[in-house]
Amino acid sequence: MEERALRRTIDPAAQVMLSLAEKQGLETAWDRLEKQQPQCGFGELGLCCRHCNMGPCRIDPFGEGPSRGVCGATADTMVARGLLRAIAAGAAAHSDHARDVAHTLKLTAQGRAGGYEIKDEAKLRRLAAEYGIPEAGRPKEEVALDLAKAALGEFGQQEGPIRFTRRAPPKRVALWEKLGIDPRGIDREIVEIMHRTHMGVDHDYVNLILHGLRAGLADGWGGSMIATELQDVLFGVPQPKRAEANLGVLRRDQVNIIVHGHEPILSEMIVAAARDPELVALARQVGAEGINVAGICCTGNEVLMRHGIPIAGNFLHQELAVITGAVEAVVVDVQCIFPALADLSACYHTKFISTSPKAKFPGAVHMEFHEETAYETARAIVRAAVENYPNRNRARVFIPDVKSEAMVGFSVEAILAALGGSLDPLLGAVKSGAIRGIVAVVGCNNPKIQQDYGHVNLVRELIRNDVLVVTTGCNAIACAKAGLLLPEAAEQAGDGLKGVCRALGIPPVLHMGSCVDISRILVACAAIANALGVDISDLPVAGAAPEWMSEKAVSIGAYVVASGILTVLGAVPQVLGSPNVTQLLTAGAEGVVGGKFAVEPDPFKAARLILDHIAAKRAALGL
């Protein structure tokens, strides 16, 4: 094993694949990060501004050079504006995903969608009631059409509130209203960020950041939540099920199709087409035993949660999967997809297939996907993969024999069912101290951090100290690979949590879905706070993103903090160039919204920080 590979990841499958990549001279994100070193210090500190053409401007953090941009913008202004633009991009990504889901629901209701159906009518009717849409006695298609229109209306809405924000405890909503950060419309808040951060508009860092929180809330309690809820209506509410994780899920004797990206609108159809008897027969004809779909990133999480489709890995596995030489097609939609996959795929028989009109990749095969013709396109994509199977160079195939089992699919509905239909057993366990608190550990991989080191160690430390962990996104996949999503993993938990897990037959780490499904965690927090008659900020809970990298994670951080929750980041955000902004985010915010950020790259120290926070919250509640 190459020593460098061991330094880059703790995942044994990834270690093997990275060694192989090094021997074969194949470049990965880790290599490209090395070539980027040292990265620009002004960028790292958030002290560069390219918002107008008098610039680019930079501020000297050591005070010898300029302390203002050409317009006079200070470090505080530059850092705050940069942060807001990241929030805007992140909120836009989640919310545009949600828009696509709402659009698909609308087409489905109108009978214009190719292959989709309303899988969960009961949830549809519950959501309609929440939106004040009459549903009793009406056919589901009519109700779905009204719900889709109502949800779509919230994107361009000019006056609030956004419906799902009212799931938050009344105290929280009142606080948002008082601070003027209750979101009015999803697109509106994102547009307003772009306006405020334009040259010569908003320069007050406090005023800027408050609006950043508002746009974040429009994501968490708006876009992301709409995506989650409407996906449940279309594809079913996830229920607990067992599945496998890591590169070992790829099959030597089958056509392997990787679905990578974020929207289940595509991956659901690929999964369906891969079961099409005609295509399965075709696979046999070309000498394969069958068709194996495996996921990467959040679209992988979506089909993992709903169908038990195996997950090949998290964000940094995307290139490693191709390097197995056993992948006939990497099918992608949007977000977190390396454009480098084009060149890498070209080293193999692997077809890199892009599908979204919003996301094209030079060097990829583009097979554009539209909801109206979804199933037909999915069939064409699967067919292309199957027909590619004979091109596989068997001499180059190397699939690491590494995979773990995981129990996944813990939607809020599934958690309630596991608890026997009411939150009371969970509340009782929290009150008794068997469970000290609940922490959401989420987020990406980042090659700046040894892959999964931050994720797995933080989660292990938390459960060891009787903290129930809920997880989504690439942390969930890291936990799946590490065997932490099994009821048997309760052995690694403290006695209190172990007892609860054994009694309920659940893992100590609950896989709640994809990154938009962090909205499920907000719903759970709101339900717990409401049951206790307190605000979310009073609860012994926290959030953590040990290996975050994307702008979506910045937006998530904004809405989690604005929802009143401590959020611990494992990678330093690009804000340290402004001591004022840093102070506001890591201290001042707590007095305003009840939540704040902390930065702690060491997962063991991060766990300690979270445990201290939980202890303080428990004491304040008299627990």
Add this chain to the structure above:
Amino acid sequence: MREIFVRLDRCVGCHSCELACAVEHSRSRTLFGAIAETPRPRRRLYVEYVLERKMPFLCRHCEDAPCVAACRTGAMTQDPVTRIVTHNPERCIGCWMCTMVCPYGVIGREWERRIALKCDRCPDREFPACVEACPTRALVFTEEEDFARMSRREAAEEVARSYRMAG
């Protein structure tokens, strides 16, 4: 001995060398730590912009160093073997003679102690921090002979290319 050379056509004016220099001469030696230190760590090289060209300026550690000759207290000395000019802050009285005689203006000032401040060629590193930080490799740390050979080859390549086109 190796020297820090500048490929003048390569500088894009990013100031990364200046940041890296200040960080290297801080107590924490990390960017995030250095920006919070008092006194503020200082850079010892300077990116200049004249006649629409950007170029980093740093101590040339001259063979016959005027700053060493001008220094009355023995603070500025030159290593007889490496030819590196170093400045001993304990002996410096802040008379600025060195600043006056330096042909490149690369002797700065440590404001808090009112003493001179200059490039020490990063004695703890194999490659100076500024060289490692340069994203376009405008700064190179190499033997004078090697640098000359590199320049010669680049010039020769240009001549050869035009010769071939003409032929």
